[in-house]
Amino acid sequence: MANHKSAKKRIRSDNTKRLRNRFYAKSARRSVNRLRNTTKKEEALERLPRVISLIDRVAKKNVIHKNKASNLKSKLTKYANSL
Numbered sequence: 001m002a003n004h005k006s007a008k009k010r011i012r013s014d015n016t017k018r019l020r021n022r023f024y025a026k027s028a029r030r031s032v033n034r035l036r037n038t039t040k041k042e043e044a045l046e047r048l049p050r051v052i053s054l055i056d057r058v059a060k061k062n063v064i065h066k067n068k069a070s071n072l073k074s075k076l077t078k079y080a081n082s083l
Contacts, residue, residue: 021061021063024057024058024061024063025058025063025064027054028054028055028058028063028064031047031050031051031054032051032055032072032076034047035047035048035051035076035079035080036076036079038083039083040083041080041083044079044080044083045080047080048076048077048080051076052073052076052077055069055072055073056069056073
């Protein structure tokens with residue numbers, strides 16, 4: 001267990017950040033999977049900008065790496081256009 005006041009605060013803040021990052025990552029994954037499970041082109045093209053925006057926000061907060069975000073956006077755009 002931590003002995004210093006600053007170490008105790010670090011533990012508290014790390015836990016808060018961990019939970020927040022888990023929420024952002026999970027919501028991004030859920031949105032990506034919903035888009036991938038879409039079979040109608042109109043619906044996919046309608047969802048695509050919102051999912052891309054969400055991926056950008058998650059990458060900006062360093063929850064996922066910027067290159068992973070770029071790869072995801074590329075694959076999702078290809079998928080939506082191929083329907």
